[in-house]
Amino acid sequence: MKTCLIVDDSKMIRRVAGRILQDLKFESQEAENGQQAIEKCYSRMPDAILLDWNMPVMDGLTFLKTLRQTPGGEQPVVVFCTAERDVSKIVEAIEAGANEYVMKPFDSDIISSKFFQAGLLS
Amino acid sequence: MSRVLSLRPSYYEALKRLTLELVGINLGANHPFLIETRLATLARKEGFEDLNTLIDELFSRGQSRLAIKVVSALLERDTHFNPDPLAIRQFAETIYPKLLGDFPGETLRILSFGCSSGQEPYSFAIQLNKLRQIYPNTRFDVTGIDYPSPALDRAGRGQYTHFEVQRGLPIRDLISYFDRHGEDWVVKQELRNMVTFKEHHLLSNLGELGQFHVVIFRNGLSDYSSAAQVRVMRGLSSIVVAGGCLILGTDDETPKLSYGFEEQANLKGVFMKPKKATEDEIQADAENRIVRPTVAPIPYEPQRKTPVNRG
Numbered sequence: 275m276k277t278c279l280i281v282d283d284s285k286m287i288r289r290v291a292g293r294i295l296q297d298l299k300f301e302s303q304e305a306e307n308g309q310q311a312i313e314k315c316y317s318r319m320p321d322a323i324l325l326d327w328n329m330p331v332m333d334g335l336t337f338l339k340t341l342r343q344t345p346g347g348e349q350p351v352v353v354f355c356t357a358e359r360d361v362s363k364i365v366e367a368i369e370a371g372a373n374e375y376v377m378k379p380f381d382s383d384i385i386s387s388k389f390f391q392a393g394l395l396s
Numbered sequence: 397m398s399r400v401l402s403l404r405p406s407y408y409e410a411l412k413r414l415t416l417e418l419v420g421i422n423l424g425a426n427h428p429f430l431i432e433t434r435l436a437t438l439a440r441k442e443g444f445e446d447l448n449t450l451i452d453e454l455f456s457r458g459q460s461r462l463a464i465k466v467v468s469a470l471l472e473r474d475t476h477f478n479p480d481p482l483a484i485r486q487f488a489e490t491i492y493p494k495l496l497g498d499f500p501g502e503t504l505r506i507l508s509f510g511c512s513s514g515q516e517p518y519s520f521a522i523q524l525n526k527l528r529q530i531y532p533n534t535r536f537d538v539t540g541i542d543y544p545s546p547a548l549d550r551a552g553r554g555q556y557t558h559f560e561v562q563r564g565l566p567i568r569d570l571i572s573y574f575d576r577h578g579e580d581w582v583v584k585q586e587l588r589n590m591v592t593f594k595e596h597h598l599l600s601n602l603g604e605l606g607q608f609h610v611v612i613f614r615n616g617l618s619d620y621s622s623a624a625q626v627r628v629m630r631g632l633s634s635i636v637v638a639g640g641c642l643i644l645g646t647d648d649e650t651p652k653l654s655y656g657f658e659e660q661a662n663l664k665g666v667f668m669k670p671k672k673a674t675e676d677e678i679q680a681d682a683e684n685r686i687v688r689p690t691v692a693p694i695p696y697e698p699q700r701k702t703p704v705n706r707g
Binding site: 359387390 | 476481559563566567568576
């Protein structure tokens with residue numbers, strides 16, 4: 275079973291995303307901010323990461339840049355999942371190493387479509 | 397909580413008959429609530445007091461333009477960008493290079509038959525534009541046709557919601573080919589120039605559209621009645637150039653008759669129309685079929701009866 279780390283400071287978003295991932299047959303883990311997410315990645319690198327942008331302690335962009343410099347950190351498919359909709363923000367995320375980008379609000383169709391494009395689903 | 401239906405029951409059967417007669421499609425198990433929701437939106441847009449008034453007007457005056465709008469609203473499909481990734485991959489990797497080789501220097505014409513709100517033709521245009529990096533100086537045009545409907549109007553405007561652009565469209569394509577307009581995303585002019593949308597009755601004569609190298613008709617054939625399937629396939633066969641192809645959905649059933657197409661064993665849902673042989677090719681083929689003696693012919697000798705050794 276593939277694994278996905280949900281990184282978001284909103285408990286409700288983590289719960290909704292968790293249900294979607296369950297339907298897609300993913301085993302999910304949760305982190306409330308970038309710092310927690312980095313620690314989870316050190317102990318076990320997931321196949322995919324759903325990543326919020328604005329979070330306390332460490333934001334999504336800083337987490338992503340740190341992850342991509344970590345040994346093995348180039349492996350996970352990172353899907354930014356954020357309320358940020360400016361094209362400049364999207365470009366910044368892609369340049370930092372995001373594979374895909376989801377603008378909130380989202381639904382299961384959007385997540386599965388992004389996972390399919392990233393080769394996580396067939 | 398149960399919802400109360402507002403449309404008179406006899407109108408459901410009448411609408412099903414109308415759809416079958418007008419466009420050859422069986423509405424089948426479409427739920428009355430779905431019919432009501434779609435027509436209620438149309439009734440509001442067309443300025444009718446309620447749904448029943450719209451249907452009264454339709455059946456009492458027999459307005460063909462209104463009938464088309466009603467049927468289009470009933471048949472509107474939920475489409476995505478890159479709706480059939482396998483079909484697009486086969487097109488990019490195999491079909492397009494073959495067509496470029498077979499029709500050098502020609503503008504390749506692609507038709508999306510039943511394009512609804514336009515995501516399919518835009519997806520193919522994006523793919524074709526990317527292929528210019530591999531095959532520079534190639535020319536193409538993409539045409540989307542469907543019945544007149546709000547969906548087709550939207551296709552022409554190229555305006556999509558936040559949800560629509562995120563279904564099937566990679567983020568890099570979104571920022572390359574779309575501009576953000578408030579909450580929506582609008583196709584950039586560069587991409588819009590590559591795609592033309594036309595109102596067209598899909599069962600009418602397609603000849604006026606001209607000839608196409610590729611016709612895409614995904615996930616629609618099975619909705620048609622048997623008689624309409626024959627009509628649609630004959631129509632499509634008449635507008636695909638010899639050497640061109642028809643792309644059905646990769647999950648579509650294979651048509652029962654060939655209609656001049658040959659199913660491609662290595663390409664799912666792809667049907668090629670064999671290229672007509674030129675006079676030279678026919679001559680060469682005929683030459684190859686003649687068995688030519690490689691040694692001097694043996695002179696004819698009358699057959700002699702020889703005794704059979706039965707021992």
